[in-house]
Amino acid sequence: MSVTENLEEVERRICAACERAGRDRSEVTLIAVxxxxxxEMIEEAVDAGIRIFGENKVQELVQKxxxxxxxxxxxxxxxxxxxxxxxxxxxxxxIHSVDSLHLAEEIDKQxxxxxxxxxxxxxxxxxxxxxxxxxxxxxxxxxLDEIAKFANIYVHGLMTxxxxxxxxxxxxxxxxxxxxxxxxxxxxxxxxxxxxxLSMGMTGDYEVAIEEGxxxxxxxxxxxxxxxxxKG
Ligand SMILES: *Cc1c(COP(=O)(O)O)cnc(C)c1O
Numbered sequence: 001m002s003v004t005e006n007l008e009e010v011e012r013r014i015c016a017a018c019e020r021a022g023r024d025r026s027e028v029t030l031i032a033v034x035x036x037x038x039x040e041m042i043e044e045a046v047d048a049g050i051r052i053f054g055e056n057k058v059q060e061l062v063q064k065x066x067x068x069x070x071x072x073x074x075x076x077x078x079x080x081x082x083x084x085x086x087x088x089x090x091x092x093x094x095i096h097s098v099d100s101l102h103l104a105e106e107i108d109k110q111x112x113x114x115x116x117x118x119x120x121x122x123x124x125x126x127x128x129x130x131x132x133x134x135x136x137x138x139x140x141x142x143x144l145d146e147i148a149k150f151a152n153i154y155v156h157g158l159m160t161x162x163x164x165x166x167x168x169x170x171x172x173x174x175x176x177x178x179x180x181x182x183x184x185x186x187x188x189x190x191x192x193x194x195x196x197x198l199s200m201g202m203t204g205d206y207e208v209a210i211e212e213g214x215x216x217x218x219x220x221x222x223x224x225x226x227x228x229x230x231k232g
């Protein structure tokens with residue numbers, strides 16, 4: 001299947017999930033996760049109408065951003081090392097993976113230098129998997145209190161990477177719990193926090209995530225096909 005055909009299928013499934021959940025299609029933003037995939041495939045997605053891409057490595061995001069046309073949105077969805085943050089201002093629409101104060105501090109500093117606001121989500125490790133990054137759910141509230149002091153950071157919501165499961169329904173509770181946490185955190189009314197966005201759901205489980213309230217779904221394999229990490 002071509003990228004164009006895959007996108008039609010993903011779009012059809014997003015619409016069906018929205019319909020099942022009684023949600024409007026406009027409430028869900030599809031991020032096409034293009035990591036490891038060549039420019040030609042990204043161009044095919046652009047030709048099919050996609051404008052929003054996700055990358056999990058800073059160098060790759062920078063390279064693709066700089067090579068592709070203006071008017072596309074690049075979202076940083078992967079674990080972020082502090083020494084790479086300086087590459088992101090001017091290139092990144094949203095950082096989905098803020099998971100430490102140390103990182104937030106560096107983001108604030110680098111964006112301040114550019115006179116820009118960093119739009120971010122807080123990554124939460126809902127299943128407590130040791131292999132994954134993200135705050136424990138019970139630490140999110142105090143983290144938000146701390147992040148309120150960073151004038152160049154604006155927090156829009158929460159992100160999670162759910163476990164890899166055979167049956168997407170196994171992740172339903174994780175998505176529902178992230179939504180509960182988001183609603184709980186809405187009572188924080190700091191000037192730089194507006195908890196609205198839920199970045200959850202990947203190729204294996206984005207339909208369930210939409211049913212449970214996702215506002216961003218991050219779909220890679222379902223659009224671009226399987227990744228071959230050996231070739232990079
Ligand atoms: C790679 C990646 C995705 C997309 O995964 P697929 O299963 O290929 O859809 C989504 N989110 C993050 C953070 C990723 O690193």
